[in-house]
Amino acid sequence: MESGLGGLLRPVRGALVMAGALQVVSAVAGLVPFLAVAEIGRRLLAGETSELWTVAWWAVGGLLVRLVTMMASTGITHFADARLQDHVRREIARHLGTVPLGWFDARSSGEVKRAAQDDVGALHHLVGHAITDLVAAVVTPVAALVYLFTLDWRLSLLVLGVLPLFLSAYAVMMRGYPEKMAAHTAALGRINSAVVEFVQGIAVVKTFGQARRAHRRFLRATDDFADFFGSWAGSMIRVEAVASALISPAVMVLVVLGGGTWFVAQGWLAPVDVLPFVLLGVGLTGPVLSLGYGANSLRQARDAANRIGTVLAVPPLPITRDQEPQGNHVRFEGVAFSYDGRTEVLSGIDCVLEPGTVTALVGASGSGKSTLAGLVPRFFDATAGSVTIGGADVRSIDPDDLYRRVGFVFQDVRLLRATIRENIALGRPEATDGDVIAVARAAQIHDRITELPDGYDTVVGEGAHLSGGESQRVSIARALLADTPILVLDEATAFADPESEAAIQDALSTLVAGRTLLVIAHRLHTIAGADQILVLDQGRIVERGTHDDLLAAGGRYAAMVATTMEAAR
Template identity: 35%
Template sequence: MGSFFKILRFILPYKFIFIVAVLFSILFSLSNGVTIYAIVPLFDTLSDKDRTTLFIVPESERALIAKDGKTLYEHAVATQAGAKLFVNDRLAGKSKLEMLTALAFAVVPLIFLRALFDFIARALFSYAGNRAVLNIRRRLFLHLLQLPYAYFHRSRSGELMSRITKDVMPLTTAVSGEVYNFLAGFLLIITNVTILAFVSWKLIIFILVVGPLIALPINFFSNKVRRYTRKIQEGFADISAHLNESIGGIKVIKSFAMEHFEREQFDEINRAIFLRDLKKRIFQNLNPGIVQVLGSSIAVALFAFGGYQIINGELSSSEFVFFLILVLNLFEPTQMISNATNEMKSAEAASERIFMILDFPTEEYQKGRAGTFERSIGLRGLSFTYADEQVLHGIDLEIPKGRTVAIVGPSGSGKSTIINLIPGFYYPTAGALEFDGTDNRELTLDWLREKTSMVTQEVFLFNGTVLENITCGAPSTRERVEEAARIAHAHDFIMRLPNGYDTEVGERGVLLSGGERQRITIARAIFDNPEILLFDEATSALDAESERAIQDSLEYLFKTRTSVVISHRLSTIQNADIIYVIERGRIIDRGSHAELLERCPTYRLLFTQG
């Protein structure tokens, strides 16, 4: 239950609502008891031919009413005796049928109250629970945003999605409804047992001895249930991932006419879920089944025991009936507790998976101190190893403030890794990356990320308007946005869009061409106006004309700040102040375009075989 209790923490902000809800559920269980209690005289009236009053109030109880200095228990007895006498007086001289009618109508408002209390309690629980779920979702998403970049290399995006949408669902049920059922179940049992104690001391002992047996098997199969729930969730994560793959690769699937093959793969995962579902369902039903058998055997034993007493004249049959009704009323709460336990087990399996994400350490944005950037960024003997593979070997590289530094080299040589190290997406395995001589591990991520901005080949446009995509939510004037768009040569085509800057662009930006999307991201970088620009192959998806169109804006962008540029386009890098040539994670040369063209064979190879 560990993870589930961790989840319950999310209810804490709503503890006030929670407490009120608990009060109402106490009221509910009390009114439930009173409703049942009201039925007893009914049976008495019917069975006892000589009765003239609705209630029989024993002398001992009458005496208590007048007594001074009552104990708490005596108070309770006296109060209920007083109430009975009051009703008896009101109904004095009425026929039995009239008494019966009066009693029956008295039950209606009781049932109404009982329903009202239950409704209020449940509604409050649902509010607190759903709020908590909202916070969990938010927390998960926030966590997702703050996870280190390396985490995303390992996880499938479909799986992450399944965490936030699907795994949260069993929590909703558990936190908003089942916690209440669990609690209400307990309260109902407590009130019923208390009333039982009033009715017959003889039988209550019997119940107290055998009753706890009912509770024993409640958790019998919950481990199995939890195991299958986990397996089902895993199955769904697989399905999610497979779907993601199929939809992303739909063109490839179709061009290879492999629909059939993909479907078979899907079937396999799907089939596995079927069996797990069925097994889980059976184990889930075994619990209440066993509770029923045990509960029923207790009821049957009670019949035999109580019957024996009645036959011997030790117990009145109406008392026994009341007793039985109360005992029967213990079954439902027991079932409620049992079901709630099951549901909470399901929720726990989901919680565990949620905490697998939440427990993964996030980036710490505030740790360290703000740095300075007056002179340069320096990579000093920097090495980097990822997944047992050494990607960078002893890199020494200097990025002076205000200059444009280009990094070129064959694919897989480690260019992107160098760029990823600068804003602290990764940290060096050996050596250091320094801002003005300060190791970047001592600097806050907030500072690092504020100084830098990245424009990459993967064009990322989120669901929202063009404007939002440029400003990324930062407050700004329309003029500033338009100015940035103009510099990025994006203003003209944006104005041609149906709603101009307010046009929505989709998840995959399907409505815009690659060049247009790229220009929006460049406008974003211009708008962001970072001190350090990290430019990772951002123009490679453009055709020659689009590239030409943004060449000027790039020049402007590079010239006005410190830039680190990766590109295989000569036009993009030829004006760089320094060009580093890197091969297999090592710097093999540095210099200007002309120098390198003259002396570096790798460089020549890269730029003469277009």
């Protein structure tokens, strides 16, 4: 898909051109009743009563043509808008399915939601209304002025002289608009952050007697926003009032009547010829004012298109699909990784995960544990070296095959807003109810599910509000049903209460049996039986061995265990 607003509109460009052409006809036809009224007035004032009905029927015909073409134009743009939104959302969904999974870790769900929902929605007014409104706003004044110039060029210039004044005032009003909108967005962001902080932390701040302090932060954010917006809106309102007054019907009538009276007194114009200027001059105000609104919609749509384009410009994960794993042993050879292409967060990683063994990753926060684990399911691609499964480079394995072999369970559980059944069967939608219930029992979550209002048909977030431990057991059931031979596990019990920890550990013992397991360890006592422990420091493996071997070595791992035991006393 092409980037920018023009690229996004490409699928509906033909429809928009057709709608614009119909709007041109509609705008010209809309002038016919005004011209007919002026002609009838001119004839009546001149004492001519012939063919008045003919002129009246011309007015009716113009109205009918305007009505039909306007309805057709509006229908085309709204159908085009629906088609475009469907196309762009599908394109975003398709593209997001090809980007590295690690890309999502660096971004909030709000950013993705804004691009796929809010920014696509922002295109509605542009496609459905603004483009045709802009066409009408340009064609109507131009057609009216062309007609008026045929009557008298001097009075036409006088009418036209009001427009530069309006445009100058509007330009002053919009000066610095992009910077002010950026400040507006930032101020709203500070309010949102203060609200989230206040609401999510209310229990903590009240417990420690800091409710007033948190409340003050919220009030300060809202006061800052009110001061900023009041200052900006105040200056804009004053200029807008001047601009709107310059192009208002009352001012246009005064200009036309004042100028017309003078021209009649000078003998330059017949009194009856002033009437078309009165009618059409007043009719110019609406289209000209709508130009400002249309231009604002265009700016908003362009900003939305740029944000959508940024998402669509994320490079997809390269896929070759030319290798098939021969087994399930995992090997890291000379692996290095950098997020920014400059600073390496992993370097010189060499290790092997034999089938059916447990490999634990330990180390301080920021040592590279999660990054290393994320290379197996291709959350990222190594910038040097290779990660292989069954002798095949993960970059050359068909993604469907890769995720049939590699599963993962993390602390940060993400359940879909779907039924419990659908969440468990996410990796195997064809699974039977019996299969789903069996893995739920194994994950120690079946009894809790049966207590929900609709059991397995309860929708998460509506009829079901699960605790962290319960959500974790649902994700374990999901991994059990997927039945992948290789499992990446970010220790699921790190923040669980004792009761949940016991249930999760029972579920995990069922999950990991017979699988090749790579676990990120937070609680060292849970990995004492691991087949190998890799100690990471600044992206390098500094120690490796079993729990007993590393304790006997008296190195970094032994120091970590000693610190943990000391803290537990």
